[in-house]
Amino acid sequence: MKNIFLVAMMAIIFAACQPTTFTINGTIEGVTEGKAILKNIVDGRPASLDTADIVEGKFTFTGTVDEPELYLIFVENNNTPIVFFGENANINIEANANNMQEAVVSGSDITDVYTSFVNKVPGKTRLEEINSEYQKAMGAGDQASQQALRDEANELMEEQKAYFLDFIKNNTNSIVGAYMAMQAISEFDMEEFKALTAEFEANLGDSKYVTNLKKALEPMEKAAAAAMATEIGAIAPDFTLQSVNGDEVTLSSFKGKYLLVDFWASWCKPCREENPNVINAYAEFAAKGFEVLSVSLDRDQDAWKKAIKDDGLVWTQVIDGEGNTANTYGVTSIPFTLLLDKEGKIIAKNLRGEALSHKLSELLN
Structure with missing residues (x-):
């Protein structure tokens, strides 16, 4: 006692x-x-x-x-x-x-840890020398020397990256380690970053740097979930959105037909350029059990409706102005398309041009 x-x-x-x-x-x-x-x-x-x-x-x-x-x-x-x-x-x-x-x-004391880390970064001086030598080689038009210097610089940067990541993994009890982890977030896959964040949280509690790590993890987890949800063979996540006429349209209502889910927008030039290919596919295969559901990311409904009219899009149109459905599907660029079978299972992604017609011909002819 x-x-x-x-x-x-x-x-x-x-x-x-x-x-x-x-x-x-x-x-x-x-x-x-x-x-x-x-x-x-x-x-x-x-x-x-x-x-x-x-x-x-x-x-x-x-x-x-x-x-x-x-x-x-x-x-x-x-x-x-x-x-x-x-x-x-x-x-x-x-x-x-x-x-x-x-x-x-x-x-x-914490700065001592940080300073020690910075001072031990491998190749710092040599990279500065390489930069100077590279400028001279460029001025002289010496292609061989430029390539050799680029190769050496790349090797040193890989060495620095390894040093950086080792420091983070070995310092999960340090604010400095947590700060460095935020700087290196792009170097980790989601599962590794999640495990590191858990270690930092266990050691540092609700530190602002741990909070930042947890915030950074959220979009990674959402992206991973979206990727899993839209894998080939997965059942496409159901959603309900408003149509151009103001009616509610649900994805699952298209079961029984092959369906192209097409994320696009009026301001997206590649989307507009792809529309004629979809029009041709729809004209050829609609009577054989093919449908299209276009999901617009427009915020301007007038621009959306004008593009539908100008491009002659005659199939079902819905709008996802807030982007919630696009987020669920992990859409990071458009056009983005998914081809679903009669049960709503994803069987193909991003078929462009003649590839869409060829696939539909295999399925429906």
Whole structure:
């Protein structure tokens, strides 16, 4: 019981000793006066938090943060920021106006992790050299050297990517790791990113960076669900939308016929160019059990109705102005089409030109 009491008391004392505010003292060589601007990142962009006067090359910021977060300090007339993680601590910065990215930051344990990561990125210096050498090779018209330098640069960038991803996977208990994961989101497949996000959440709780990871995961999960729902052999998800006459039309009402579900819009030039092919297929196969359901992504109903009339589209037309049905189907570009069998099963995707008629001929002749 004594030991438990002592541990509890030590925890209370330790918590009481933690600073609840930050002080950032900076010295910039090469700047005697002006303004220093402290920024954080909001919705992916720098946002100003505070401004301090630079007096004889020195500036000070004070404040408090709920949790550590990435900070940037800009100096007037200098577009290169000092990058570090702000936390409730006494932080010192020493920088040179001509080389701000090499600023030395002390007093922030989390920044130490970040700085260590940055300093160990492989091939940084060599990539700078390659860039310079490549410019010279271009000027000399030396194609062989350009190709060799591109190959070397690609190898180094692959090495850097591997280093980057290893750091993230080995630092799921760190705010820095969570921040880096957001920067590398495109390098992960959905399942891997989901597992990483779960690890970060288990270790860091409801940190803003964990929240950002979870928000980034949502569209990935929706896209994966849409891809699964529209695989060949899947039953097309049912939906109900308003027709050009104002009636409600349900996808499942077309069962018993081969159906082309055609996502398009009046403003989509490739869609309009494809319409004559669909018209020809409809004219040839409608009497044999083929139907078309065009789903427009137009927001302007007048433009939609005009395009239907101008293009001579005589089959059922519905509108998905909010794009909810398109999202369910994972539509990222149009025209996007699905061919369904009589049971509503997807049997083909994005048949263009004569490919649609050939497929229908196989099925119906």
